[in-house]
Amino acid sequence: MRNSVLVCAAVIGCAISSLAMAAPAGREPVVATRLGPVRGVQVNAVALFNGIPFAQPPIGDLRFAAPLPALAWRGTLDATQPRSPCPQVTRFGQTDASEQEDCLYLNIAVPNVAMGARASKQKLPVIVWLHGGAFVGGSGDIYPLDEFARQANVILVSINYRLGVFGFMTHPGFDARHNGSLGLEDQREALRWVKRNIAAFGGDVNNVTVAGESAGAASVCLQLIAPHESRGLFQKAIVQSIGCALRVPSVEVAQEVGLTVASLVHCDEPASVLSCLRKASVRELLEASVQVSASTAGAFRPSVGSISVPQQPTDALVSGQFVRVPMINGGNRDEMRLYVGYEVAGGASITADNYVDRLKATYGDLALPVAASYPLSDYSSAAAAVGRAQSDFTPGNALNNCVFLDSARLMSRHTSVYEYEFTDADAPPVMDNPGFEMGAVHSAELPYFYPHVSYNQRRNGADVVDSSQALSRQMMAYWGQFVRTGNPNGTGFPIWPLFKTATDVMGLDPKQVGPTDAAAAHQCAFWQALYPDAFRASAH
Numbered sequence: 001m002r003n004s005v006l007v008c009a010a011v012i013g014c015a016i017s018s019l020a021m022a023a024p025a026g027r028e029p030v031v032a033t034r035l036g037p038v039r040g041v042q043v044n045a046v047a048l049f050n051g052i053p054f055a056q057p058p059i060g061d062l063r064f065a066a067p068l069p070a071l072a073w074r075g076t077l078d079a080t081q082p083r084s085p086c087p088q089v090t091r092f093g094q095t096d097a098s099e100q101e102d103c104l105y106l107n108i109a110v111p112n113v114a115m116g117a118r119a120s121k122q123k124l125p126v127i128v129w130l131h132g133g134a135f136v137g138g139s140g141d142i143y144p145l146d147e148f149a150r151q152a153n154v155i156l157v158s159i160n161y162r163l164g165v166f167g168f169m170t171h172p173g174f175d176a177r178h179n180g181s182l183g184l185e186d187q188r189e190a191l192r193w194v195k196r197n198i199a200a201f202g203g204d205v206n207n208v209t210v211a212g213e214s215a216g217a218a219s220v221c222l223q224l225i226a227p228h229e230s231r232g233l234f235q236k237a238i239v240q241s242i243g244c245a246l247r248v249p250s251v252e253v254a255q256e257v258g259l260t261v262a263s264l265v266h267c268d269e270p271a272s273v274l275s276c277l278r279k280a281s282v283r284e285l286l287e288a289s290v291q292v293s294a295s296t297a298g299a300f301r302p303s304v305g306s307i308s309v310p311q312q313p314t315d316a317l318v319s320g321q322f323v324r325v326p327m328i329n330g331g332n333r334d335e336m337r338l339y340v341g342y343e344v345a346g347g348a349s350i351t352a353d354n355y356v357d358r359l360k361a362t363y364g365d366l367a368l369p370v371a372a373s374y375p376l377s378d379y380s381s382a383a384a385a386v387g388r389a390q391s392d393f394t395p396g397n398a399l400n401n402c403v404f405l406d407s408a409r410l411m412s413r414h415t416s417v418y419e420y421e422f423t424d425a426d427a428p429p430v431m432d433n434p435g436f437e438m439g440a441v442h443s444a445e446l447p448y449f450y451p452h453v454s455y456n457q458r459r460n461g462a463d464v465v466d467s468s469q470a471l472s473r474q475m476m477a478y479w480g481q482f483v484r485t486g487n488p489n490g491t492g493f494p495i496w497p498l499f500k501t502a503t504d505v506m507g508l509d510p511k512q513v514g515p516t517d518a519a520a521a522h523q524c525a526f527w528q529a530l531y532p533d534a535f536r537a538s539a540h
Contacts, residue, residue: 046146051083054193057102085139109145123204127156132214136164152480163184165289171258181308191233211238225316241331243403251305264288317410326486330420334439337387341434393527402524427464448472
């Protein structure tokens with residue numbers, strides 16, 4: 001399945017500076033980084049390199065420690081094949097598992113146009129892409145980078161970072177400076193590597209955009225709210241499908257998970273707990289994390305109270321104490337229908353008879369007014385109605401459209417924000433058909449940037465349908481113009497307004513690209529009245 005895709009997705013771009021050696025047609029490109037030369041491949045008029053180490057392997061004494069910069073290598077590094085994802089178990093029966101702890105690698109794609117005679121004169125903007133996966137899964141290797149790099153004429157970098165128990169577990173025996181957020185530190189180390197080396201690939205070290213989707217988008221938010229750690233590492237940010245107006249647990253609360261994991265692997269002695277955890281096998285730690293996750297939702301995610309995450313994200317947005325860079329922000333109309341789909345695929349039955357009871361699982365005693373505002377007569381099925389309500393607003397969850405808007409309101413008081421909503425109901429399927437209308441679900445926009453993106457090695461992602469290809473090109477053009485200038489607008493584009501109110505949201509649909517009233521579409525006034533505390537910060 002994914003072999004050819006991963007060669008495109010995970011590889012590193014070719015050179016544009018005096019340090020780079022442009023490859024003649026049919027020959028492998030070689031680029032001289034500060035740590036040594038790397039040899040890549042050519043795919044679709046793009047030079048690609050896979051699996052360049054940006055940090056030392058986090059094994060032995062470096063397990064549960066902040067990342068250290070990668071060491072130089074001898075000879076020319078073979079960067080023609082992707083390296084392993086970080087340790088993880090399969091999720092929803094779709095993603096691949098991994099037990100390979102040596103996983104801190106990045107991938108770069110550079111369009112060949114940058115390798116000609118103008119190469120030394122023209123530096124390209126850079127996007128550093130942070131993958132999704134709920135902080136417990138995913139990798140940078142699943143994204144075919146070549147098409148986006150070629151069409152937008154940008155350098156694309158995708159990275160791995162430690163996940164789950166290895167990257168986002170908090171424990172009182174860990175170094176307090178980065179406790180519970182080592183995955184975020186991996187991301188920062190990758191950004192430092194880019195700052196030191198991307199010029200060799202023709203990249204502009206002063207024009208880097210950090211971007212991500214889902215947990216990758218949440219990671220962007222967390223990079224923004226740690227200015228002492230992140231300032232200077234990027235000049236723009238793209239947040240796809242998460243609301244930065246979120247709250248994370250404190251280190252003190254989160255460390256209960258770490259204590260439970262340590263107990264499950266028989267590391268209970270405080271004096272030796274760190275050395276004991278470092279000796280435990282990857283499989284033992286993954287099995288312990290599965291046990292904990294079964295009873296604790298979101299057990300492994302960043303926590304506040306270290307220099308990695310020094311403040312609550314919502315508080316930082318209110319006060320303006322974040323890295324104030326231009327932003328693209330937004331998400332998909334039907335985000336949560338994906339998870340309702342997984343629920344139904346797992347055997348759950350959501351019908352007209354149990355519709356209100358199912359809403360109670362999310363909204364408790366407020367299920368009746370929610371049911372009245374989302375009558376079944378407006379939807380093709382009860383499952384679709386539940387998914388639409390949750391996609392509009394879910395308490396305690398930053399993956400919904402009213403929180404996306406709330407985040408934009410807060411951030412736009414301090415920096416320029418371009419808000420979007422992706423609504424293509426014909427997007428390639430993210431999962432097998434669960435038997436109800438899915439629409440533009442969570443992660444459905446990814447193939448519009450990364451054609452054939454897939455979550456495992458068993459199959460390629462589906463094509464974007466012909467009627468949506470123009471939208472895909474338009475989205476790449478908007479994103480590319482934004483990373484170049486901080487403004488997505490360009491000649492021949494429908495005007496994307498700067499966000500000031502909810503009517504300034506750019507609707508991205510193959511039938512029409514243009515501003516829309518997202519607050520009205522998602523009944524945000526209703527949700528704000530129902531859950532005033534969830535929106536209180538933006539009211540001030």
